[in-house]
Amino acid sequence: MRKAIQRIxxxxxxxYEFLAAGIIFIIILAANLEFQKIIVLMLEFIVIMEVMKMISDFIKKAKLRxxxxxxxxxxxxxxxxxxxTSHAKKDYxxxxFLLFVILIFFIFRILAIKYSPGKKEIILKEESNEK
Known part of the structure; x- marks a missing residue:
């Protein structure tokens, strides 16, 4: 029994993400807030965090990823x-269309990672080390 408690x-x-998600969920339940509205606000917060991360990275490295x-x-x-999708009358x-655009952006993201200039530098270094 102690071993199981220690594992937990x-x-x-x-x-700690599980704990943070649990606390947020309890706050949502206690405040009787609308779940879709909370999710939208969290996604807006993530967008703001990503923008700040992008600006910070640009300032530090003078590169825009x-x-x-x-x-x-x-x-x-x-x-x-x-x-x-949370509206009563859904515009399918x-x-x-938005899901299609998301798919296109995912393809662009995969291509941006695959053909990243940083990866070319790593590959060139590995090839020169092999010779």
């Missing part, structure tokens, strides 16, 4: 999809 304790110590820009657009579009064309 270790799990929560290493995965395409991945950060694409992530911001994806999160913002997911936010819009959630808003449109708009929802499908």
């Amino acid at each position: 304790k270790n799990y929560f110590e290493n995965n 395409l991945r950060f820009v694409i992530d911001i657009f994806i999160i913002f579009l997911i936010r819009d999809v959630i808003i449109y 064309f708009t929802i499908i």
Whole structure:
């Protein structure tokens, strides 16, 4: 029994996200807030965090990473999809269109990571070390 309790304790110590999500969920229940509105606000917060991360990275490195820009657009579009799906009268064309745009941005994100200039430098260094 002690071993099981210790495992549970270790799990929560290493995965504090679960604890944070539980606290937020309890606050939502206690405040009797609308769940979709809370999710939209959290996604807006994430967009703001990503923008600040992008600006900070730009100031530090004098480079703008395409991945950060694409992530911001994806999160913002997911936010819009959630808003449109929570309406009583759903505009399915708009929802499908937004999902299609999200798919295109995911493809761009994968390509931005795959063909990143930083990866080319790593590959060139590895090739020169092999010779």
